[in-house]
Amino acid sequence: MSSPRVVLGVAGGIAAYKACELLRALTESGHDVTVVPTEAALNFVGAATWSALSGKPVHTGVWDDVHEVPHVRLGQSADLVVVAPATADLLARAAHGRADDLLTSTLLTARCPVVMAPAMHTEMWEHPATVANVATLRERGVLVLEPAEGRLTGVDTGKGRLPEPVEIFEACRQVLARGSDVDDLRGRHVVVSAGGTREPLDPVRFLGNRSSGLQGYALARAAVARGAEVTLVSANVTLPDPAGVKVVRVGTTSELRDAVVSAAAAADAVVMAAAPADFRPVDVSDSKIKKADDGTAPTIDLVQNPDVLAEISRERGRADSVVVGFAAETGDDAGSVLDHARAKLARKGCDLLVVNDVSGGAVFGSPDNQAVVLGSDGSATEVPRGTKADLAHVIWDHVAARLNR
Structure with a gap:
Protein backbone atom coordinates (compact mmCIF):
# COMPACT_ATOMS: atom_id res chain seq x y z
CA MET A 1 0.00 0.00 0.00
CA SER A 2 1.19 3.55 -0.71
CA SER A 3 2.22 5.75 2.18
CA PRO A 4 -0.44 8.14 3.50
CA ARG A 5 0.08 11.57 1.96
CA VAL A 6 0.21 14.32 4.56
CA VAL A 7 0.50 18.05 4.02
CA LEU A 8 2.11 19.70 7.04
CA GLY A 9 1.27 23.40 7.08
CA VAL A 10 3.38 25.62 9.31
CA ALA A 11 2.24 29.14 10.18
CA GLY A 12 4.42 31.98 11.40
CA GLY A 13 4.65 31.54 15.16
CA ILE A 14 7.52 30.86 17.54
CA ALA A 15 6.18 27.31 18.01
CA ALA A 16 7.14 26.56 14.38
CA TYR A 17 10.33 24.91 15.63
CA LYS A 18 8.23 22.23 17.35
CA ALA A 19 6.74 21.27 14.00
CA CYS A 20 10.15 19.79 13.13
CA GLU A 21 9.53 17.10 15.76
CA LEU A 22 6.06 16.46 14.35
CA LEU A 23 7.52 16.18 10.85
CA ARG A 24 10.09 13.65 12.01
CA ALA A 25 7.41 11.57 13.75
CA LEU A 26 5.31 11.53 10.59
CA THR A 27 8.15 10.63 8.23
CA GLU A 28 9.67 7.99 10.51
CA SER A 29 6.29 6.26 10.77
CA GLY A 30 6.06 5.92 7.02
CA HIS A 31 4.02 8.96 5.98
CA ASP A 32 4.75 10.85 2.77
CA VAL A 33 4.94 14.44 4.03
CA THR A 34 4.97 17.68 2.07
CA VAL A 35 5.73 20.74 4.17
CA VAL A 36 4.00 24.00 3.26
CA PRO A 37 5.26 26.82 5.46
CA THR A 38 3.98 30.36 5.20
CA GLU A 39 6.44 33.11 4.38
CA ALA A 40 6.26 34.20 8.01
CA ALA A 41 7.09 30.67 9.20
CA LEU A 42 10.40 30.80 7.32
CA ASN A 43 11.47 33.59 9.67
CA PHE A 44 11.49 30.98 12.44
CA VAL A 45 12.61 27.79 10.63
CA GLY A 46 14.32 27.94 7.24
CA ALA A 47 13.36 26.05 4.09
CA ALA A 48 16.55 23.98 4.27
CA THR A 49 15.42 22.40 7.54
CA TRP A 50 12.02 21.45 6.16
CA SER A 51 13.58 20.01 2.99
CA ALA A 52 16.16 17.99 4.91
CA LEU A 53 13.60 16.48 7.29
CA SER A 54 10.92 15.78 4.67
CA GLY A 55 13.21 14.80 1.80
CA LYS A 56 11.29 17.13 -0.50
CA PRO A 57 11.71 20.66 -1.79
CA VAL A 58 9.74 23.30 0.09
CA HIS A 59 7.66 26.02 -1.56
CA THR A 60 5.54 28.78 -0.09
CA GLY A 61 4.06 30.54 -3.11
CA VAL A 62 1.49 29.63 -5.73
CA TRP A 63 3.95 30.74 -8.45
CA ASP A 64 6.51 28.02 -7.69
CA ASP A 65 6.36 25.09 -10.15
CA VAL A 66 3.27 26.59 -11.75
CA HIS A 67 3.06 23.80 -14.33
CA GLU A 68 2.21 21.36 -11.52
CA VAL A 69 -0.57 23.65 -10.22
CA PRO A 70 0.51 23.11 -6.59
CA HIS A 71 -2.18 25.33 -5.08
CA VAL A 72 -4.77 22.79 -6.28
CA ARG A 73 -2.83 19.54 -6.53
CA LEU A 74 -1.56 19.42 -2.95
CA GLY A 75 -5.01 19.62 -1.38
CA GLN A 76 -6.63 17.31 -3.92
CA SER A 77 -4.08 14.53 -3.42
CA ALA A 78 -3.66 14.70 0.38
CA ASP A 79 -4.99 12.10 2.80
CA LEU A 80 -4.57 14.57 5.67
CA VAL A 81 -3.71 18.23 6.11
CA VAL A 82 -2.34 19.24 9.51
CA VAL A 83 -1.40 22.81 10.43
CA ALA A 84 0.96 23.16 13.40
CA PRO A 85 1.24 25.76 14.65
CA ALA A 86 -1.98 27.40 13.49
CA THR A 87 -1.70 31.06 14.42
CA ALA A 88 -4.60 33.44 14.98
CA ASP A 89 -3.91 34.92 11.56
CA LEU A 90 -3.97 31.51 9.84
CA LEU A 91 -7.20 30.52 11.60
CA ALA A 92 -8.80 33.80 10.49
CA ARG A 93 -7.73 33.40 6.88
CA ALA A 94 -8.86 29.77 6.76
CA ALA A 95 -12.24 30.57 8.34
CA HIS A 96 -12.89 33.30 5.78
CA GLY A 97 -11.84 31.24 2.78
CA ARG A 98 -8.78 33.29 1.90
CA ALA A 99 -6.45 31.88 -0.74
CA ASP A 100 -3.59 34.37 -0.59
CA ASP A 101 -0.74 31.86 -0.26
CA LEU A 102 -0.02 28.21 -0.96
CA LEU A 103 -1.14 26.98 2.47
CA THR A 104 -4.57 28.64 2.48
CA SER A 105 -5.08 27.59 -1.15
CA THR A 106 -4.29 24.01 -0.13
CA LEU A 107 -6.82 24.21 2.70
CA LEU A 108 -9.52 25.37 0.28
CA THR A 109 -8.94 22.48 -2.12
CA ALA A 110 -8.50 19.75 0.49
CA ARG A 111 -11.29 17.20 0.64
CA CYS A 112 -9.53 15.10 3.26
CA PRO A 113 -9.58 15.48 7.05
CA VAL A 114 -7.96 18.68 8.32
CA VAL A 115 -6.35 19.04 11.76
CA MET A 116 -5.26 22.38 13.18
CA ALA A 117 -3.13 22.77 16.30
CA PRO A 118 -3.39 26.40 17.46
CA ALA A 119 -0.59 28.25 19.22
CA MET A 120 -0.81 31.90 20.29
CA HIS A 121 -0.97 34.11 23.36
CA THR A 122 -3.92 33.60 25.69
CA GLU A 123 -5.48 36.96 24.86
CA MET A 124 -5.46 36.13 21.15
CA TRP A 125 -6.98 32.68 21.72
CA GLU A 126 -9.75 34.13 23.90
CA HIS A 127 -10.54 37.09 21.62
CA PRO A 128 -14.11 36.93 20.24
CA ALA A 129 -12.79 36.99 16.67
CA THR A 130 -10.65 33.89 17.23
CA VAL A 131 -13.46 32.17 19.13
CA ALA A 132 -15.79 32.79 16.18
CA ASN A 133 -13.22 31.65 13.63
CA VAL A 134 -12.58 28.41 15.52
CA ALA A 135 -16.33 27.76 15.81
CA THR A 136 -16.73 28.31 12.06
CA LEU A 137 -13.92 25.88 11.22
CA ARG A 138 -15.28 23.24 13.58
CA GLU A 139 -18.75 23.57 12.08
CA ARG A 140 -17.18 22.78 8.70
CA GLY A 141 -15.63 19.60 10.08
CA VAL A 142 -12.11 20.84 10.78
CA LEU A 143 -10.57 19.26 13.89
CA VAL A 144 -9.26 22.30 15.77
CA LEU A 145 -7.40 21.05 18.82
CA GLU A 146 -7.57 22.95 22.07
CA PRO A 147 -4.19 24.54 22.84
CA ALA A 148 -2.29 23.47 25.93
CA GLU A 149 -1.66 25.55 29.02
CA GLY A 150 1.85 26.49 30.10
CA ARG A 151 4.80 28.71 29.32
CA LEU A 152 4.29 30.94 26.29
CA THR A 153 6.69 33.37 24.61
CA GLY A 154 8.73 35.40 27.08
CA VAL A 155 7.51 35.32 30.67
CA ASP A 156 3.83 34.77 29.81
CA THR A 157 2.00 31.68 30.99
CA GLY A 158 -1.50 30.55 30.10
CA LYS A 159 -3.63 28.76 27.53
CA GLY A 160 -2.30 28.99 24.00
CA ARG A 161 0.74 26.74 24.05
CA LEU A 162 1.15 24.30 21.15
CA PRO A 163 0.27 20.76 22.29
CA GLU A 164 3.25 18.43 22.47
CA PRO A 165 4.23 17.22 18.97
CA VAL A 166 3.97 13.56 19.97
CA GLU A 167 0.36 14.15 20.97
CA ILE A 168 -0.44 16.06 17.76
CA PHE A 169 1.06 13.10 15.88
CA GLU A 170 -1.18 10.71 17.79
CA ALA A 171 -4.25 12.79 16.90
CA CYS A 172 -3.20 12.75 13.23
CA ARG A 173 -2.59 9.02 13.30
CA GLN A 174 -6.04 8.34 14.67
CA VAL A 175 -7.72 10.69 12.19
CA LEU A 176 -5.93 8.95 9.32
CA ALA A 177 -6.97 5.55 10.65
CA ARG A 178 -10.63 6.57 10.64
CA GLY A 179 -10.56 8.24 7.23
CA SER A 180 -13.63 10.28 6.37
CA ASP A 181 -15.61 8.97 9.35
CA VAL A 182 -13.93 11.26 11.83
CA ASP A 183 -16.48 13.47 13.52
CA ASP A 184 -19.39 11.41 14.86
CA LEU A 185 -18.77 13.05 18.26
CA ARG A 186 -18.52 16.58 16.89
CA GLY A 187 -20.40 19.01 19.11
CA ARG A 188 -20.44 16.53 21.99
CA HIS A 189 -18.84 17.10 25.39
CA VAL A 190 -17.46 13.95 26.96
CA VAL A 191 -15.80 13.32 30.30
CA VAL A 192 -13.21 10.60 30.81
CA SER A 193 -11.57 9.58 34.07
CA ALA A 194 -8.20 7.85 34.12
CA GLY A 195 -5.59 6.48 36.50
CA GLY A 196 -5.81 5.28 40.07
CA THR A 197 -6.67 7.28 43.16
CA ARG A 198 -4.50 7.31 46.27
CA GLU A 199 -5.70 7.52 49.85
CA PRO A 200 -3.02 8.84 52.23
CA LEU A 201 -2.09 6.88 55.35
CA ASP A 202 0.57 9.32 56.51
CA PRO A 203 2.80 11.93 54.82
CA VAL A 204 4.72 9.24 52.86
CA ARG A 205 2.35 6.27 52.40
CA PHE A 206 -0.95 5.71 50.66
CA LEU A 207 -3.44 3.05 49.67
CA GLY A 208 -3.62 2.79 45.89
CA ASN A 209 -3.83 0.46 42.93
CA ARG A 210 -1.92 -0.45 39.78
CA SER A 211 -3.92 1.52 37.21
CA SER A 212 -1.56 3.29 34.78
CA GLY A 213 -4.13 5.54 33.10
CA LEU A 214 -3.20 4.26 29.62
CA GLN A 215 -6.75 3.20 28.71
CA GLY A 216 -8.32 6.44 29.91
CA TYR A 217 -5.79 8.50 27.98
CA ALA A 218 -6.43 6.37 24.89
CA LEU A 219 -10.14 7.11 25.29
CA ALA A 220 -9.46 10.84 25.54
CA ARG A 221 -7.28 10.85 22.41
CA ALA A 222 -9.83 8.82 20.46
CA ALA A 223 -12.66 11.16 21.45
CA VAL A 224 -10.67 14.20 20.30
CA ALA A 225 -9.99 12.50 16.96
CA ARG A 226 -13.75 12.04 16.57
CA GLY A 227 -14.44 15.74 17.16
CA ALA A 228 -15.50 15.78 20.82
CA GLU A 229 -14.77 18.37 23.46
CA VAL A 230 -12.99 16.29 26.10
CA THR A 231 -12.47 16.78 29.83
CA LEU A 232 -10.01 14.27 31.27
CA VAL A 233 -10.02 13.77 35.05
CA SER A 234 -6.57 12.34 35.69
CA ALA A 235 -5.70 10.60 38.95
CA ASN A 236 -1.96 10.28 39.58
CA VAL A 237 -0.99 9.72 35.94
CA THR A 238 2.44 10.72 34.61
CA LEU A 239 1.59 10.50 30.88
CA PRO A 240 1.80 13.63 28.66
CA ASP A 241 -1.46 15.53 28.24
CA PRO A 242 -3.35 14.39 25.12
CA ALA A 243 -3.58 17.12 22.50
CA GLY A 244 -6.82 19.08 22.58
CA VAL A 245 -7.93 17.81 25.99
CA LYS A 246 -8.76 19.74 29.17
CA VAL A 247 -6.98 17.88 31.96
CA VAL A 248 -8.14 18.11 35.59
CA ARG A 249 -5.67 16.51 38.00
CA VAL A 250 -6.85 14.82 41.19
CA GLY A 251 -5.36 12.61 43.86
CA THR A 252 -7.98 10.98 46.07
CA THR A 253 -11.32 9.36 45.31
CA SER A 254 -13.12 12.28 46.93
CA GLU A 255 -11.30 14.72 44.63
CA LEU A 256 -12.08 12.55 41.61
CA ARG A 257 -15.73 12.39 42.61
CA ASP A 258 -16.00 16.18 42.88
CA ALA A 259 -14.27 16.75 39.53
CA VAL A 260 -16.31 14.14 37.64
CA VAL A 261 -19.65 15.24 39.10
CA SER A 262 -18.89 18.87 38.23
CA ALA A 263 -17.82 18.07 34.65
CA ALA A 264 -20.60 15.53 34.08
CA ALA A 265 -23.38 18.02 34.79
CA ALA A 266 -23.43 19.22 31.17
CA ALA A 267 -21.73 16.25 29.49
CA ASP A 268 -23.18 14.06 26.75
CA ALA A 269 -21.18 11.06 27.91
CA VAL A 270 -19.04 10.04 30.89
CA VAL A 271 -16.56 7.17 30.71
CA MET A 272 -15.24 6.11 34.10
CA ALA A 273 -11.99 4.39 33.15
CA ALA A 274 -10.25 5.38 36.38
CA ALA A 275 -9.79 2.94 39.24
CA PRO A 276 -11.01 4.73 42.38
CA ALA A 277 -9.92 3.28 45.71
CA ASP A 278 -12.91 1.61 47.35
CA PHE A 279 -11.75 2.44 50.88
CA ARG A 280 -9.80 5.14 52.69
CA PRO A 281 -8.33 5.30 56.22
CA VAL A 282 -10.60 6.74 58.88
CA ASP A 283 -7.65 8.70 60.26
CA VAL A 284 -4.58 10.02 58.46
CA SER A 285 -1.46 10.34 60.59
CA ASP A 286 0.19 13.77 60.58
CA SER A 287 3.60 12.10 60.94
CA LYS A 288 5.17 8.97 59.47
CA ILE A 289 3.86 5.81 61.13
CA LYS A 290 6.84 4.17 62.86
CA LYS A 291 7.58 0.51 63.37
CA ALA A 292 6.82 -0.74 66.88
CA ASP A 293 9.77 -2.06 68.92
CA ASP A 294 7.84 -5.21 69.78
CA GLY A 295 7.17 -6.02 66.12
CA THR A 296 3.42 -5.52 66.23
CA ALA A 297 1.77 -4.00 63.15
CA PRO A 298 -0.53 -1.00 63.41
CA THR A 299 -4.26 -1.42 62.91
CA ILE A 300 -5.75 0.75 60.19
CA ASP A 301 -9.49 1.34 60.24
CA LEU A 302 -11.06 1.90 56.83
CA VAL A 303 -14.24 3.57 55.64
CA GLN A 304 -15.89 3.11 52.27
CA ASN A 305 -15.36 5.79 49.61
CA PRO A 306 -18.25 7.27 47.60
CA ASP A 307 -19.36 5.17 44.62
CA VAL A 308 -18.75 7.66 41.82
CA LEU A 309 -20.05 5.49 38.97
CA ALA A 310 -23.30 4.71 40.77
CA GLU A 311 -23.79 8.38 41.67
CA ILE A 312 -23.37 9.77 38.16
CA SER A 313 -25.51 6.95 36.73
CA ARG A 314 -28.29 7.73 39.17
CA GLU A 315 -28.11 11.53 39.23
CA ARG A 316 -27.43 12.45 35.60
CA GLY A 317 -27.01 16.07 34.65
CA ARG A 318 -28.70 15.23 31.34
CA ALA A 319 -31.36 12.56 31.05
CA ASP A 320 -30.09 11.46 27.62
CA SER A 321 -26.43 11.20 28.59
CA VAL A 322 -24.50 7.94 28.29
CA VAL A 323 -22.54 6.58 31.25
CA VAL A 324 -19.83 3.96 30.81
CA GLY A 325 -18.14 2.07 33.61
CA PHE A 326 -15.17 -0.26 33.80
CA ALA A 327 -14.94 -3.49 35.74
CA ALA A 328 -11.57 -5.04 36.53
CA PHE A 364 -2.33 -2.90 34.07
CA GLY A 365 0.45 -0.97 32.37
CA SER A 366 0.15 -2.91 29.14
CA PRO A 367 -0.25 -1.14 25.78
CA ASP A 368 -2.77 -3.83 24.78
CA ASN A 369 -6.16 -4.80 26.10
CA GLN A 370 -9.05 -7.13 25.48
CA ALA A 371 -12.50 -6.80 26.95
CA VAL A 372 -16.19 -7.53 26.80
CA VAL A 373 -18.53 -4.54 26.49
CA LEU A 374 -21.80 -5.26 28.27
CA GLY A 375 -24.89 -3.16 27.60
CA SER A 376 -27.81 -2.47 29.91
CA ASP A 377 -29.99 -3.82 27.10
CA GLY A 378 -28.43 -7.27 27.55
CA SER A 379 -25.94 -6.97 24.70
CA ALA A 380 -22.38 -8.28 24.95
CA THR A 381 -19.58 -7.41 22.53
CA GLU A 382 -16.28 -9.26 22.72
CA VAL A 383 -13.27 -7.11 21.80
CA PRO A 384 -10.23 -9.25 20.92
CA ARG A 385 -6.77 -8.33 22.11
CA GLY A 386 -5.49 -5.21 20.42
CA THR A 387 -4.20 -1.79 21.30
CA LYS A 388 -5.94 0.27 23.94
CA ALA A 389 -6.64 2.81 21.19
CA ASP A 390 -8.54 0.09 19.29
CA LEU A 391 -10.65 -0.68 22.36
CA ALA A 392 -11.23 3.05 22.90
CA HIS A 393 -12.77 3.41 19.45
CA VAL A 394 -15.02 0.37 20.01
CA ILE A 395 -16.27 2.01 23.22
CA TRP A 396 -16.92 5.32 21.44
CA ASP A 397 -18.71 3.41 18.66
CA HIS A 398 -21.16 2.14 21.29
CA VAL A 399 -21.49 5.58 22.89
CA ALA A 400 -22.03 7.36 19.57
CA ALA A 401 -24.71 4.82 18.56
CA ARG A 402 -26.64 5.56 21.75
CA LEU A 403 -26.22 9.33 21.48
CA ASN A 404 -27.42 9.35 17.89
CA ARG A 405 -30.53 7.25 18.37
Missing part, protein backbone atom coordinates in the same frame (compact mmCIF):
# COMPACT_ATOMS: atom_id res chain seq x y z
CA GLU A 329 -12.68 -8.52 37.61
CA THR A 330 -11.34 -11.94 38.52
CA GLY A 331 -13.38 -15.11 38.78
CA ASP A 332 -13.83 -16.93 42.10
CA ASP A 333 -16.00 -19.55 43.75
CA ALA A 334 -18.96 -17.16 43.69
CA GLY A 335 -18.95 -16.75 39.92
CA SER A 336 -17.06 -16.06 36.71
CA VAL A 337 -15.69 -12.72 35.55
CA LEU A 338 -18.83 -12.07 33.50
CA ASP A 339 -21.12 -13.16 36.33
CA HIS A 340 -19.58 -10.54 38.60
CA ALA A 341 -19.61 -7.96 35.79
CA ARG A 342 -23.31 -8.39 34.98
CA ALA A 343 -24.14 -8.01 38.66
CA LYS A 344 -22.04 -4.84 38.78
CA LEU A 345 -23.75 -3.42 35.67
CA ALA A 346 -27.15 -3.86 37.29
CA ARG A 347 -25.96 -2.50 40.61
CA LYS A 348 -24.27 0.61 39.20
CA GLY A 349 -27.03 1.56 36.78
CA CYS A 350 -24.71 2.59 33.93
CA ASP A 351 -25.47 2.09 30.23
CA LEU A 352 -22.30 0.22 29.30
CA LEU A 353 -19.73 -1.72 31.30
CA VAL A 354 -16.30 -2.55 29.89
CA VAL A 355 -15.12 -5.77 31.51
CA ASN A 356 -11.44 -6.63 31.91
CA ASP A 357 -10.23 -9.97 33.22
CA VAL A 358 -7.28 -8.88 35.38
CA SER A 359 -6.32 -12.31 36.67
CA GLY A 360 -2.58 -12.38 37.23
CA GLY A 361 -2.26 -8.61 36.86
CA ALA A 362 -3.21 -8.57 33.19
CA VAL A 363 -4.04 -5.21 31.54
